[in-house]
Amino acid sequence: MGVMRVLHVAPEAYPLAKVGGLADVVGALPKALKPLGVEAHILLPWHGGLEARRVGEVAFPFFGREERAPLGERVAGRVRFLLLGVEGFGRERIYGYPDDAERYLRFALAAKEVARGYDLVHAHDWTAALLALYAPTVYTIHNLAHQGLVDPGLFFSWTGLPWSLFHMEALEFHGQVNLMKGGIVFARRVTTVSPSYAEEIQTPEFGMGLDGVLRRHAGKLRGIxxxxxxxxxxxxxxxxxxxxxxxxxxxxKALAKEAFRERTGLRPPVLAYIGRLDSQKGLDLLLKALPRLLEMGFRLYVQGVGDEGLQEALRRAQEENPEGVRFLPAYDEAMARLAYAGAEAVLVPSRFEPCGLVQMIASRYGTPPVARAVGGLKDTVEDGRTGVLFETYHPEGLLYGVLRLFRLGAEEMGLRAMEKDFSWEGPARAYREVYREALG
Ligand SMILES: Nc1ncnc2c1ncn2[C@@H]1O[C@H](COP(=O)(O)OP(=O)(O)O[C@H]2O[C@H](CO)[C@@H](O)[C@H](O)[C@H]2O)[C@@H](O)[C@H]1O
Structure with missing residues (x-):
């Protein structure tokens, strides 16, 4: 077989646009595929502030009319990025606008035209799921919590797709169109980002209403x-x-600890949380456990943006404990790296976690994670050896986990964690296999 050409379609990819782990994955996978004979490019919406060379224009139908969008190109980190300037983008943020469904449907409809030049589409999460209806597609679920629900009247007039797709085994979900469901049903292969999450999402507890669909399509589901x-x-x-x-x-590492201490004013031992502020992440546990953690002499560093309520609660925690809590409500790559290197432990108390990169990054920087035993956290933290896992979603579970880590020796575990191989080599091979299956 010659070189396989794959178009990754996603809302974000490092280093051009990043909100969370999705961007890290989409930005890294194409580089790892290259030596395996897969030429992968990344197609993103042309978000505000992104500079690129204009290389053409894409025509696509939307709401019964032909629309046109500029196509940009830029090479970054040895990967070819394509940018689609469809209406509704060019804004500051990547998500979080009331018209997100409409914007991303436009994007997907234009993306299917770009996809004609490729053997296969690799679509990521709900914003790209629609591609599965138009092109040979591998669909990856990064997070089942965001499914992309759209009013059916609007959906069918925007896309021009037939209403015959509005049934339980296709796009319909409790009276709405569910884009994630469409991706699962129509893609040739469906993957998700860890073996444990692939199992979990087939159960009612983690399936977010789609566990039945996932069980019916389990034959084409893989956890990588x-x-x-x-x-x-x-x-x-x-x-x-x-x-x-x-x-x-x-x-x-000692210098990183010192620099981190200077920047934050926190004396060790510091427990760090880095990540989106979202109910997924278990920050409610952390806030409930905080008084006891402070009593025991721990300090807390939190860095993240997201949910307003959580932001407010963290601001208050900092005000009430100026010596013990530091909250940075910002996306800051440099400060995140310093925290990964300079904290004594990193906390990942997630309710659910498809894979989780935070615990892997921390491990690589020699800082042991205390994580909940769910999803990819279970697959990447060796309990009692490279970090600590706790089961119960309760403040006591987290407290017990922290205490166990320090009793067993946080520093030694951090050094052991550095030995773990989290490279893309193995996963990239697994994706190539899935691509072959999808085309075979
Ligand atoms: N304020 C901030 N400043 C600097 N950096 C910040 C930051 N907030 C977050 N980050 C960075 O964003 C990334 C977070 O990635 P994760 O995979 O841990 O979670 P996320 O829920 O975003 O990803 C989802 O998709 C990924 C990819 O598949 C899955 O691993 C995961 O389980 C799923 O929830 C890390 O690189 C982290 O350092």
Missing amino acids: LNGLDTEVFDPGKDPHLPAPYTREDPSG
């Missing part, structure tokens, strides 16, 4: 653990750290 871009996340040459360090010579 995410990798880490080991070039991007490398304490051995991270420009954001005061000094490089490695497993063999971890002495630079």
Whole structure:
């Protein structure tokens, strides 16, 4: 077989646009596929502020009329990015607007035209799921919590698709169109980002209403653990750290701890949370456990943006405990790296976690995670060896996990965690296999 050409379609990809882990994955996978004979490009919406060279224009039907969108091109991190300037983008944020469904449907309808030049589409999450109805597609579920629900009247007039698709075994979901469901039903293969999550989402507890659909399509569902871009996340040459360090010579880590302490004003031992502020992530547990953690002498560093209520609660926690809590309500790559390197432990108390990159990044930087035993966290943290897992979704569970980590030796576990192989090599091979199945 010659070179396989794959078009990744996603809302975000590192380094051009990032809100969370989805961007890391989409940005890294194409690089890992290249040596395996897969030429992968990334198609994103042309978000505000993104600079690119205009290389053409794409015509596509929307709401019964032909629309046109500029197509941009840019190479970043050795990957070819294509940008589609459909109406509704060019704004500051990637999501979170009332017309997100309409914007991303436009994007998908234009993307299907770009996809004609490729053997296969690899569509990521609900915003790209519609591609599965038009092109040979591998569909990846990064998070079942965001499904993309659309009013059927609007959906069928915008897309021009036939109403015959509005039934339980296709797009219909409790009276609405569910794009995620469409991706699952119509893609040739469906993957999700860890083996454990692939099992969990087939149960009512984690299936978010789609477990039945996923069970019916289980034959084409695969769980492939995410990798880490080991070039991007490398304490051995991270420009954001005061000094490089490695497993063999971890002495630079002490300087990172000192710099982190200076920047935050927090005395060790510091527990860090880095990530989106979302009910998925278990910040309610963390807030409930906080008084006891502070009593025991721990300090807390939280960095993230998202839910207003959580932001407010964290701001209050900082006000009430100026010595013990530091909250940075910002997306800040440099500060995140310093925290991964400089904290004594990283907390990932998620309610559910498809894969989770935070615990992998922390491990690579020699900082042990305390994580809940769900999804990809279970598949990446070796309990009692490279970090600690706790079962019960309760503040006591988290407290017990933190205490266990420090009793068993946080520092040693951190060093052991650095040895773990989170590279993309294995996962990229697994994706190539799935691509072959999809085309076979
Ligand atoms: N304020 C901030 N400043 C700097 N960096 C920040 C930040 N907030 C978040 N990040 C970064 O965003 C990424 C978070 O990735 P995760 O995979 O842990 O979670 P997320 O829920 O976003 O991803 C979803 O998709 C991924 C990819 O499949 C799955 O691993 C995961 O389980 C699923 O929920 C990390 O690189 C983290 O450092």
